[in-house]
Amino acid sequence: MAQSLAKEFTKGLWAEIPPFRLVLGLCPALAVTKSLENGIGMGIALTFVLVCSNLFISLLRNIIPSKVRIACFIVIVATFVTIVELLMQAYAYELFLTLGIFIPLIVVNCIPLGRAEAFAYKNGPLLSIADGLGLGIGYGLSLSALASVREILGNGTLTVWGGIPAFTMGPDFLPFKFLLTAPGAFVGLGLMLCLMNLIGKK
Amino acid sequence: MGDLFVLVISCIFINNILLAQYLGNCPFLGTSKKMETAIGMAMAVIFVLVLAGALTWIINEYMLKPMDVVYLQTLSFILVIAALVQFVEMFLKKSIPALYGSLGIYLPLITTNCAVLGVCLINIKEEYTFVESLVTSFAYAAGFGLALILFAGVRERILLARVPKPLQDVSIGLITAGMIAMTFMSFKGMV
Amino acid sequence: MREMINMIVVLTVLTTFSGGLLAAVKSKTEVQIENQVLKFQKAPAIKGIFPETTNDPLAERFNVKNENMELQVFPGKLPDGSKAVAFETSGTGFGGAVGLMVGINLDKDTIIGVRVTTHSETPGIGSRAKDDPAFVSQFSGKGMDTNFGVKADGGAIDAMSGATVTSKAVSLAATQAKEIYQKLKPEIVKQMN
Numbered sequence: 001m002a003q004s005l006a007k008e009f010t011k012g013l014w015a016e017i018p019p020f021r022l023v024l025g026l027c028p029a030l031a032v033t034k035s036l037e038n039g040i041g042m043g044i045a046l047t048f049v050l051v052c053s054n055l056f057i058s059l060l061r062n063i064i065p066s067k068v069r070i071a072c073f074i075v076i077v078a079t080f081v082t083i084v085e086l087l088m089q090a091y092a093y094e095l096f097l098t099l100g101i102f103i104p105l106i107v108v109n110c111i112p113l114g115r116a117e118a119f120a121y122k123n124g125p126l127l128s129i130a131d132g133l134g135l136g137i138g139y140g141l142s143l144s145a146l147a148s149v150r151e152i153l154g155n156g157t158l159t160v161w162g163g164i165p166a167f168t169m170g171p172d173f174l175p176f177k178f179l180l181t182a183p184g185a186f187v188g189l190g191l192m193l194c195l196m197n198l199i200g201k202k
Numbered sequence: 203m204g205d206l207f208v209l210v211i212s213c214i215f216i217n218n219i220l221l222a223q224y225l226g227n228c229p230f231l232g233t234s235k236k237m238e239t240a241i242g243m244a245m246a247v248i249f250v251l252v253l254a255g256a257l258t259w260i261i262n263e264y265m266l267k268p269m270d271v272v273y274l275q276t277l278s279f280i281l282v283i284a285a286l287v288q289f290v291e292m293f294l295k296k297s298i299p300a301l302y303g304s305l306g307i308y309l310p311l312i313t314t315n316c317a318v319l320g321v322c323l324i325n326i327k328e329e330y331t332f333v334e335s336l337v338t339s340f341a342y343a344a345g346f347g348l349a350l351i352l353f354a355g356v357r358e359r360i361l362l363a364r365v366p367k368p369l370q371d372v373s374i375g376l377i378t379a380g381m382i383a384m385t386f387m388s389f390k391g392m393v
Numbered sequence: 394m395r396e397m398i399n400m401i402v403v404l405t406v407l408t409t410f411s412g413g414l415l416a417a418v419k420s421k422t423e424v425q426i427e428n429q430v431l432k433f434q435k436a437p438a439i440k441g442i443f444p445e446t447t448n449d450p451l452a453e454r455f456n457v458k459n460e461n462m463e464l465q466v467f468p469g470k471l472p473d474g475s476k477a478v479a480f481e482t483s484g485t486g487f488g489g490a491v492g493l494m495v496g497i498n499l500d501k502d503t504i505i506g507v508r509v510t511t512h513s514e515t516p517g518i519g520s521r522a523k524d525d526p527a528f529v530s531q532f533s534g535k536g537m538d539t540n541f542g543v544k545a546d547g548g549a550i551d552a553m554s555g556a557t558v559t560s561k562a563v564s565l566a567a568t569q570a571k572e573i574y575q576k577l578k579p580e581i582v583k584q585m586n
Contacts, residue, residue, distance in 0.1 A: 023228075023231070023372055024228065025228075026227040026228055026231070027224050027225055027226070027227045027228070027316050028224075030224040030227065031223075031224035063403060064403060065396065065399055065400045065403060067396075067400060068400045068403065068404055070284070071281070071284065071404060072403065072404065072407055074280055074281060074284055075277065075281070075404075075407050075408055075411055076407070076411070078276050078277040078280050078281075078411075079277060079411035079414060079415060081276055082273060082274070082276050082277060082415050082418075083414070083415065083418050085273075085276070086273065086415075086418050086419060086422045086426070087418070087422065089422065089426045089429065090422035090425040090426045090429060091425070091429075093426075093429035093430070093432070093433045094433055097433070101320060101323055101324065101327070104275070104276040104319070104323055105225070105316045105319060105320055105323075107276055107280050107319065108280065108313070108314045108315065108316040108318075108319050109316065110228055110314055113314060181383075181387065182221055182222050182224065182383045182387070183221075183380040183381070183383040183384040183387065184380070185224065185380075186376050186377065186379045186380030186383055187376070187377050187380035187381075189376050190369075190372075190373045190374065190375070190376030190377035190379075190380065191373075191377070193372060193373040193376065194368045194369045194373040195368075197367070197368035197369075197370075197373065198368040271416075273415060273419050274412065274415060277411065277415070329483075
């Protein structure tokens, strides 16, 4: 049991790490990765939603009739997304302002719904939690990696939490502003995907 | 009237939903491998988004606001969109089978297209009136279609090119999208 | 038939449960959210308008009834002894809502300053007005008899180049503030004492 739990958890960190291996949830990956802080915030929000929705769907999997299962998944996921939205508004307001519309859009981000359909509806609660935790943390890590690259090269800073840069490149550094714009996000993610393919295809 | 025109231009080109607002990327990469599918998806999104924009605006104004339950927005909007997509699918199948034949397979994908829910939420957030919401919904969807069709055109060519192995498929797709986004950036300052 | 009933029951129970849960979370976080909005959106704007006050405008805020809406008013006592108020209006022109905090000197009936409060995720809209101090400073010192429209519409405000639409929304909000102030001044003065 412990072994299969570990397996479900670790697959999200490498073998199926979203959004690289499991190409879902691209929009927030592009939109919120201007600074590391936002990437981490989005990762935490998604992990919370994913773990809760996976747990509930897995607990209710024998009660939910298969014909209306998608509607039920949507209700459950949307409920937790709204909870995250309210909590963030109450306790991390600045982050809520920068993530903005991408918090409610976790509902259609495909990862929670995709995991509900592909995993939680077929497996027990413990395994589902492990699955959600792994994929959520994996997603957070990918976002953080991309955000770090974009923030360091694009702005010359690195902000972990609270809006104050933990690290700056110094006055001689000329920031590559292109990375902070929309095209920069697309190209950055594309190159990172290429790098992942290069490492994985050995 | 002039203002509405400016709104249309800004939604299609300057604030293009895909390339400037980062919404709807999954179907963007998923359905852009062939021109035919791209056109089908673009039409389906325009159709559904205009309906969804109108419907969610009415729900927000006449149900959520009077009852003071605006926090149920996300939940109710996504359910409305899901139900709407189902309904449109059934309706088209029965009454306009020809249209269903060309759009049918894209409809279920639209529920999880974040551009649809995104535009509905933007309409509410920016406090647009009903007419403005209709116009922005159409314009954003048209912008989505435009970007998707342009991208599909480029991608059909890429299939013939020799792309290095690690860059293939989604990776080169994202970089191409970046190039298109760059051209769209030059529209900034038009309004 | 049984399957049908089962489906309806499950969906109803699920939505009721989720509605209840959300209502509970909402009521638990409501006060905290209001504080956060005050702290992060309104406080910086007020600080920008009244850099120095002898009182705390945030703590002394009060509500004034404007038709069927409650208007939140922040009173400020300036170092030179004159009294001022700040309140928020919004210009719902094209391009979405732009929130504007307007500070008015009660003794002289002039605008002390304005600040854009809305944080819009749409790039370009509203954010320009925040980054462009020359634009918002045009309002400072203007009397209540000024036409706050942009110059193209016969008003006194220079629009930001390349952001006509945002400029219009801001001037619309300022005009609205003028109307509210003229209508509610007696009520505001009464509540301040």
